[in-house]
Amino acid sequence: DTGVSQDPRHKITKRGQNVTFRCDPISEHNRLYWYRQTLGQGPEFLTYFQNEAQLEKSRLLSDRFSAERPKGSFSTLEIQRTEQGDSAMYLCASSPPNSGTEAFFGQGTRLTVV
Amino acid sequence: QKEVEQDPGPLSVPEGAIVSLNCTYSNSAFQYFMWYRQYSRKGPELLMYTYSSGNKVDGRFTAQVDKSSKYISLFIRDSQPSDSATYLCASGSGGYQKVTFGTGTKLQVIP
Numbered sequence: 589d590t591g592v593s594q595d596p597r598h599k600i601t602k603r604g605q606n607v608t609f610r611c612d613p614i615s616e617h618n619r620l621y622w623y624r625q626t627l628g629q630g631p632e633f634l635t636y637f638q639n640e641a642q643l644e645k646s647r648l649l650s651d652r653f654s655a656e657r658p659k660g661s662f663s664t665l666e667i668q669r670t671e672q673g674d675s676a677m678y679l680c681a682s683s684p685p686n687s688g689t690e691a692f693f694g695q696g697t698r699l700t701v702v
Numbered sequence: 703q704k705e706v707e708q709d710p711g712p713l714s715v716p717e718g719a720i721v722s723l724n725c726t727y728s729n730s731a732f733q734y735f736m737w738y739r740q741y742s743r744k745g746p747e748l749l750m751y752t753y754s755s756g757n758k759v760d761g762r763f764t765a766q767v768d769k770s771s772k773y774i775s776l777f778i779r780d781s782q783p784s785d786s787a788t789y790l791c792a793s794g795s796g797g798y799q800k801v802t803f804g805t806g807t808k809l810q811v812i813p
Contacts, residue, residue, distance in 0.1 A: 594745075619797075619798065628710065629805050629806075630706075630790050630803030630804050630806055631746065632803075633799055633801070636797075636799040643799075677743075679746070681798075683798055689734050689794065689798055690748070690798065691798045692748065693738075693745035693746045693748075694745050695744055695745045696743075698743065
């Protein structure tokens with residue numbers, strides 16, 4: 589499978605715990621995006637990387653959220669001190685070079701905070 | 703007002719019907735328009751992508767954009783039960799990080 593890969597697919601955690609999600613983009617895609625999607629809503633932009641540089645962050649990305657893409661390949665999204673309101677689907681997408689207006693999504697990580 | 707508005711549905715149609723899904727947008731700067739299909743508990747899958755006003759056809763799917771009225775449509779011809787999903791419209795200008803999604807319309811095609 590050469591699509592965007594996300595791990596884990598599902599995560600249940602207790603409130604206050606930290607969680608980390610991983611995204612492996614399509615090979616040679618240099619742009620990577622994280623989104624959050626809640627039930628009945630479209631994806632909401634969280635942050636964007638071009639290669640290893642984090643170029644943009646949404647105001648939705650509170651201080652408890654951090655994302656990295658250390659070698660310009662895979663990316664991680666960490667949520668510290670999780671809250672029930674963090675329960676959502678976290679989606680990763682990637683774009684190839686010279687096509688920054690088209691992106692391909694992974695299957696998402698569904699987070700449930702109990 | 704959201705920049706991209708979409709009726710959430712649900713929309714139920716019999717198999718074989720022509721489906722019309724619609725969005726409106728408010729940002730005149732939007733330059734490109736997309737439709738995604740999202741099955742339950744899966745990531746969105748890009749269906750159609752267009753820059754300009756007019757129609758774009760891909761198999762049973764036709765995307766229509768009217769920039770003068772800021773109206774985006776997706777038509778599905780000869781709908782199938784496998785088309786049952788949520789359809790998201792999206793619009794943007796500049797880089798993909800500027801894309802705004804609608805809330806999605808849930809479609810059910812009944813055999």
